[in-house]
Amino acid sequence: MSYAFNWGLPPAAASFAPEIDSGIALIHWAMLIIFVLWGAFFTYLLIRYRHRADVGVSLDDTTHSLKSLVPDVIVMIFEIGLIIFYAIPVWAHIKMKFPGGNEDPVELNVIAQQFAWNVQYPGPDGKFGRRKPELINFYNPIGLDLTDPAAQDDVVLANEIHLPAGAKALIHLSTLDVIHSFGVPEFRLKQDAVPGMEIPVWVKPTQAGTYELACAQLCGFAHSLMTGVVVVQSPDQYQAWLKSRAPAKPQQAAAPGANF
């Protein structure tokens, strides 16, 4: 199955990726069929009705004919189907139903800046430490307020996210400076980080592995260097990793432009 033609998409590694992939495949097959049918008819017309000295013009009913609305009806039915049975439900699933309550998702903050991804895990207490913009400096890129008890055990990383496979993760996405976009192609996930907003994103990785996180919204001269890794591990490995990092002071500081 994994060798089936998938329109050149990279391997899928998140729970909702197959839903997006099936939509892309369906639409592209439909596009191909429409284009081939259209193209064949078009070519036929060009050959059949090319100018010949002995053949005149045959006039059809051009003023009252509604013939050219027929393909429209077909396209419309297809689109209405797509909207009702595909786009709206899947969109609600991905963008509006966030894990919470008994699902106990892995929570983390991703704080983008020019040109790095800062990551904050709440640590064993499950509470994010307070952040203050005025505390931001080279050694404290997210401005973590260390006087806050909740901040004592927080794990702060740069350009590196660890997630357990098979569990839902809830990412609180924000940015320090300009708009960035959190994009992981294998997750089929993309979400802008907008200054002044904290935007929730969820993902349930299905395959262990290392994936590339790349900024997908122009954010300045080093935009293409703004990458990070997403390490998806088995839950055991993930827990072991988390233990090895905590308790932690802010570490591996991402200074502005630290990764180039």
Next chain:
Amino acid sequence: MSDDQHGHAPRSFWRRYVFATDHKVIGLQYFFTSWVFLLIGFTMVLLMRWELAYPGTPIPFVGRLISPLLAPGGIMTGELYNSLGAMHGTLMIFLGIVPLGFAAFGNYILPLQIGADDMAFPRINMASYWLYFVGGVLMLSSFILPGGAAQSGWTSYAPLAEFNPGQTTWLVSMVLIITSSLLGAINFLTTGINMRAPGLSLFRLPVFVWAQLVTSVLLLLAFPPLEAAAVLQLMDRVLHTSFFIPAGLVVLGTKVAASGGGSPLLWEHLFWFLGHPEVYVLLLPAMGIVCEIIAANTRKPLHGYKIIVYSMLAIGVLSFVVWAHHMFVSGMSPMLGNFFLVTTMIISVPSVAILTSMIYSLQGGSIRFSVPMLFALAFMPLFGIGGLTGLPLGLTVTDIYLHDTYYIIGHFHYVVVTGSIIALMGGVYHWFPKWFGRKMNDFWGKVHFWGSVAAMNGVFFPMFIIGLHGESRRLYDPTAQIHNLPAHYWHIVSTVSAGLLMLFQLPFIINVIHGIFWGEKTQENPWKATTLEWACPSPPPHGNFEKPPRVYHDPYGYSVPGYREDWLPQNVEWEGA
């Protein structure tokens, strides 16, 4: 009759060719200026394409000519790449295609097609051109002004654009260009509504005129919001307000000194409120041109003239309520996403109707494969690809993956280049005899056509493949991201094709220059077309028509049964019709 009383043509060189008020001279001024901007914008993208295919290597030939600050050792920096990107978009859209499709063709052809002696406001017309010219020159000169050229994309998303250098020049130029377009839109609408020849009712207008009128409405109502947004961004930059800056930002370790309270999403909304109608501003004149060419070269009336007209009107209305489909992953409310998903699917309906009508127009005709017709025919399948690939982008779910990838670049270039530009090139071949009384060379026209069409597909089709692989747009070094490497060779295909595309414009440029001075002379109506622009001498004298025309028929009176010729001009009275 226009406010400017038409006696005879002004004598002095300055009044006649530079500060001219004659719509034909202004049309040609727009024509030549916009082609220069298009070629400059294209040259910029060739540099970018080199960087994309061979990142980190010196640009051949011209690399050493660029300031070492922007390209040390001929190797492009991220700053230069972003500047070229922003300028390419701005030049092609605001200084290239809009002035060519709307202002150049509109200025020259619209008054002729409605039988008017000039535009309604000839002096305002002149002002539009010169505002455009000054705005364009200022935009280009930003490369050598302090701060350099804008680096934040043609979309100028805040707050990046608020902090980047060069943006102020961009904003001031945009205000000039927008003002020019607004004046043009008022002029076109007044002319088209008020100065039609007797007998020329609304449903006897050629499709091209309808297209221009709908385009004018879009410009008139969609550009002011961008103008307001540009003023607000200018205030942010110059007077340090914070319309688009929220509180508490830290840029490169420094706290931004702004009162805060602004909204970056507000800029996106204001920008795309213009941005989407703008797509149809680029497209509608092209569709109008294609319709004119098809009717003349199939010798048969357009199929579904009224459907085309109503579809254009529907597009005009709907294009104001689809803007946020550019913002599905921007962080706006997902509920809004559903609304714009539905409107986006609805707007595809009139576009499909127009394209279908064009194809049905071929049926039963006697198709002459003249050079303009080749371009018009190429428009249909290629614009079809552009339209179809809009579907997965307009659908919220699939857009999550495809958003901001090369797929979108491929999509809108298919729409704008193989759609608009192809049609505009066709329009040049079609109306060239009208402008200069001479024809362009057929052979070199065909070379230009086949070369361009092949090269355009070579440039843009690989972008779909790259995009499906998940590569983001606007990366000055795509190889810096590992997941982009497997599809990288497609960038080379695209770059080589772009070079070829430039090469195939040479026959076109030479053909135009040769045609103006030494082209084969033609009679008044070389295509045997029916619309009014062919009812006056080619080129038309000052004041256009020897005596004001009267209109008796629908625009496309081809192969009217019983008439002695296979074309019945709109201004010829004949009882049999």
Next chain:
Amino acid sequence: MGGRMTTAAAVAAPPSEFRTGLTNAKLGVWLFLASEVMLFATLFTTYIVLRLGASEWPRGWEVLNVPLGFTNTLVLIVSSVTMVMAYAKCWDRDYKGFRIYLGVTIALGFVFLGIKSFEWAAKFRVHHFPSTSIYYALYFTMTGLHGLHVICGMIVNGALFVLSKKEWDHPLFMGRIEGSGLFWHFVDIVWIFLFPTFYLL
């Protein structure tokens, strides 16, 4: 000023070749106003969006001078009336009356700008600038843009005041007064929205 024999009807009737019965100038002004409506609508939308997103918003009547703003509203309304009177005098072919009313309209424009600049200067004296807060950013930008429109209207009216000496009998002259009047009323209406938005809400 002799020889004013042209009848009002002859001057007022648009030439028959205009398809809509409106002169080009009048149609053009209406279209221009449509785009102006979009311009100010965008700014008002910006105001609404930013105010909805704001955690606190100053009370307009506490930070701005309501009596002065109200006076300015009256000034503009009266100037709209005098503008109409100028047009009516034009219709009556009363050159002298026309000049008086148009002159008063222009003068009221100066009064408006005078009061406005006094208000602005008072704000600057206590260091309230566009960069102070989003409220002042909107206040200065929107009233400033409106002020620019007032100045433009005055320039057009002033030009017509000067031109009227020569072009009183020009067949399109009344159309020009009408167009200028339409613009002036538009400027007035914008202020009628601006006043409550910033001073009272």
